[in-house]
Amino acid sequence: MALLRTVDRALDGPWDMIVTEPGACAGPGDLDTLTGFIPAPVPGTAAGALRAAGRWSDAVPTPLHGSDIWYRTTLSGNGREILRFEGLATLCEIWLDGHLLLSSRSMFLAHEIAVDLDGRHTLALAFRSLAQDLARPHKRGRWRPQLATPGSLRHARTTLLGFMPGWCPSVDAVGPYRPITRRGEGGRPTGIDLRASVEDGTGILAAGLTLPAGGGPVILRCDGRESVLTETTPGRFEGRLALPGVALWWPHTHGEPRLHAVTVEAGGETFDLGRVGFRTVTMRRTFADGLSLAVNGVPVFCRGACWTPPDLVGLPGDRDAYAPLLALAVEAGMTMIRVGGTMLYEGQAFHDLCDECGLLVWQDLMLANFDYPTDDPAFRSALGSEIAQLLDRLQASPSLCVVGGGSEVEQQAAMLGFPESAWRARAVEAMLREAVAARRPDLVVVPNSPSGGDLPFSTNAGVTHYYGVGAYCRPFEDARRAEVRFASECLAFANVPDPVSLTEAGLTDPRDPAWARFVPRDRGADWDFEGVRDHYVGALYGVDPEALRRDDPERYLTLGRAAVAEVMEATFAEWRRNGSITAGGLVWLYRDLAPGAGWGVVDVTGRPKSAWYALKRAFRPVQAVLSDEGLNGLHAHLINETAEAIDATLTLTFATAAGKAVAKAERALTLGPRATVSLSSATLLGRFFDATVAYRFGPAAHDLAHLRLCRTDGTFLAEAFQFPVGRDAEPREIGLSAAVVDDGGDVVLRIATERHARGVHVMLDGAGRPSDNWFPLAPRGERRLTFIGAERPCGTVRAVNGSEVVRF
Structure with missing residues (x-):
């Protein structure tokens, strides 16, 4: 049901907590003889309480699932009240004055209990050992996934976070991680x-x-x-x-x-x-032809990332935890966030903020990879309640648009060779569709992620987890060749954070054995996602990544940051061009779960990485992209997603790296509201020019093509680059310059270059960040950057292919 936001009061204690051996206390009366209680914030986790008490190590997380953990507080009042428990992780007993009121076996279910109060009472929560429960005999599934262990997790309604070796730190989620509230009866709706x-x-x-x-x-x-x-x-x-x-x-x-x-x-x-909020969400084609969404009748290219909790240790669910991260998503031009089945349901504040800032939400059920016992009546009943509570809680949320039956359940079985009769998750899909029809008929249902093709992971149907460009080290052309309809996961790399974050984490040298501990890998694979990043460093820049890592680790990390930025932009340029059949792409992942080179485009401290800046450029609502159409030349694609017409000037320049223009065209045009325009290089130039070096009549005349879109008053909107003869990153003098200047009362950093500059990056001496980073500059081009969190910045500017280190 919808939340009534004015009457519930937080039952926030003070609470205290103690960790005991399993079964050491049969009930709360046994706690009176124990010492060692610590203060415990509620909502919160046992790990968060230990961290606040100085008894926690991020490097060596304390195992908690093997223990019992008790919380207690004093509850005062008179008359009947309703106690509401929004989330208890995971096997929890609720005791009042020594009487057991309720036992919960799901982290994902909320509970309400009516109690009669008469003065002061003791409320206790006993979180029993999940490890002991998982160790008892369970019916085995038809398959055992590589993702998580142990196999008995298929029976538990708990997050897989902490159970995925090589994927995330082993932090055990235990405790009342969502709010506990109280309210009186009567007189209220x-x-x-x-x-x-x-x-x-x-x-x-x-x-x-x-x-x-x-x-x-x-x-x-x-x-x-x-x-x-x-x-x-x-x-x-x-x-x-x-x-x-x-x-x-x-x-x-x-x-x-x-x-x-x-x-x-x-x-x-x-x-x-x-x-x-009032809106419609509709499918533009059948699911078999690929997920494609329209909002209020307008097609929306859904781009964004797959979400991770703001803090793996404390699992916070308040506005302060979510707001900075969601603000970065909006700034980057993301339109969709997917909460995948390996995570957990986020707090109400997450959805409220997505409603407020205009971010679409794809919400999976918390099911991933396992052969779940949907033939077990108790499991089905718990899952049915979970679905109903989720949809009721979010019944008024306009940002919620897609609900999915989980992550990689069908894919896992299919990749292990099971026939469709085994891998199709029909039972969960049927339960989900029935619940959505009854409670939120405006939502789109996705059976599983991925699903929809002759195999669930087929790229040209339904939704796919596309790692052709990425984990499978395919060339850029594969992003088109694979005929991706909608990538609900894509582009996973071990993305390198900025130097300041690495220094804080003590991870400055990629040759240090400690570095590898934080590089993500799929369990059982003989490769990791740093190797994936290194592949593209070698392919793009013609260097040996291993030799570079050994001989010049700083340069190795610099090229790694630059490479993932270029791959991100190139892939989404392909998918967003006019005529593309791709309707969405969600990057894996949004934020790191640990320090170091993780999947996140935002690091564990909340600082954007080079990939985030690349996505900010790739996701612009007013965008210009170039596509190589072979013998048909180079095509310029202009996109205006806004509701306003834009009078603009388009400039297409073909130049050498030294800056000599060999062909150039300029055109004034009007981009209609929510319109796209495509123009070939031949149309723009009015003559033949081998723009893609496809005809090969002698050496290439140009090193790069530069497309620039500005308003008619000169205001920069978007730009795109294309490199027909490769991406030379050899450092040389390129005439790079930088200066802090006043621009209409604003402090900006003016960066200019004589020759083409690749991977221009700003490193500040203190706090703050630039409005853009890791971007290219055309010959004799300039950019003006503003700063967030820095009044009068100072630092350095470099380019991947420049030998200059410019201080400002």
């Missing part, structure tokens, strides 16, 4: 059901709630309009409020994510029911 939809351009708010009988009319209000709800059964009130012309909710790249407050008045009191 319960059983609240809010549904926002759009019918023929009119917003429709359907509401249902239960209130004590009497007290006059029950009035629903939204967007300055109101409707009286009808009492359909004693105490149950229902009705609809039509809102013609209501402002719709949009992804932030396409419009304003408008939200509307909803209240209900009854008996002279007004109750806040939260906010809703």
Whole structure:
């Protein structure tokens, strides 16, 4: 049901906590003889409490699943109250004054308990040893995945985080990691059901709630309009409020994510029911032809990343934890975040913020890789409750658009050679579709990620985990050849953080054996994702990564940062070009789970990496890309996702690395709202020019093509590069310069170059970051960068192919 946000009070203690041997305390009475309790924040985890008490090591996490962990607090009050437990990880007993009230076996279920209070009471939570439970005899699945261990996890409703060797640190999730609240009974709405939809351009708010009988009319209000709800059964009130012309909710790249407050008045009191957004989400083609979404009838290229918790140790779920990371996602132009089945359901604040900032959410069920016992009635019942609670909790969230049946369940079985009758997750899909139809019919259901083709991981159907460019070390051309429809995972690399983050983590030398401990790898594979990154360093720049690592580790890391940036931009340029059949791509992963060169495009401290900056350029809502069409020349593709027309000037220049222009075209044009334009190099130049060096009439006349899109007043919008004869990264004098200047009252860094500059990167001496980094500059080009978190910055500017170190 929708959250009633004005009446529940946090039961935040103070709490204390103790770790005991399994079974050492049968009940809370046995705790009185124990010493060693520590303060414990709630919501929070046992690992977080240990860290706050100075008894935790990130390098060697304390195993917790093998212990019992007790929390306790004093609860005072009089009369009947409802205690609500939003999330208890994982095997938890709830005790009040020595009486067992409830036992929970799922990390993903919320519980409500009515209690009668009369003064001071002792509330205790016993988190029993999950390791002991997993060690007892269980029915084995038909397959045993490589991802996680032990196999008995298929029976447990807990996160796989901490159970995936080589994938994430072994941090055990134990404790009341989501809020515990209390509220009184009576006088307030319960059983609240809010549904926002759009019918023929009119917003429709359907509401249902239960209130004590009497007290006059029950009035629903939204967007300055109101409707009286009808009492359909004693105490149950229902009705609809039509809102013609209501402002719709949009992804932030396409419009304003408008939200509307909803209240209900009854008996002279007004109750806040939260906010809703009005939008439609529809499929543009059949799922077999590939997931493709339209919001409010407008096609949206879904780009973003797969989410990880803000802090693996404490598992926070508040706004302060989510807001900085989601702000970076918005700044990078992401339109979608996927919460995958290997993670956990995020807190309400996560979804509230996504609603507010216009980020679409793809939410998986917490199922991944295992052969789950869906034939077990108890398992099915728990999973059914989990799905229902999830959809009820998010029933008014406009950002939620896709729900998936989990991650790589079908793929795991299919890759082990099982027939379709075994790998198709029909039972979970049926449960999910039935629940969505009943509770959130506006959502798109994806059976599993990946799924949809003759094999679940086929790239040219449904949704795929595309690692052709990436883990499988395919050339850039594979991004088109694979006919990717929608990549719900893609482009995983061991992305190198900035030097300041490496220094803080004590990981400055990639030759140090400690470095390898933090490089992600698939369990059982004889390669890791640093090797994947190194492959593209060699392929792009013509160097030997191993020799470079040995002889010049700083240069090795620099080229590694530059390579992943170029791969990210090139892949998404292919997918976003006009005529592409790809409708979305979500990078694996958004944020690292540990220090070092992890999958994240944002490091564990929250600092963006080179890949994040590349995605920020690749994801621009107003974008310009170039595509090599072989004998048909070079094509310029212009994209305007905004609702406003843009008068612009397009310049296409073919130049040598030294800056000599050998061909050039310029054109004024208007980009219509939410429109695309494609122009060939022949059309722009008005003559033949071997723009792609496909005809090979002698040596190539140019080293690079540069496409630049500006407003007619000169304001920079977007640019793209294409390199027909390769990417020379040999350092040489390129005429790089940098200076801090005042630009209309703003402090900016002006960077210029005489020759083409590759991988231009800014390193600040202190705090802050530039608005862009790891970008190319055209010959005789310049960029003006602003700074976040630095008033008057100083530092250095370098280019991957430049020998200069420029201080500013």
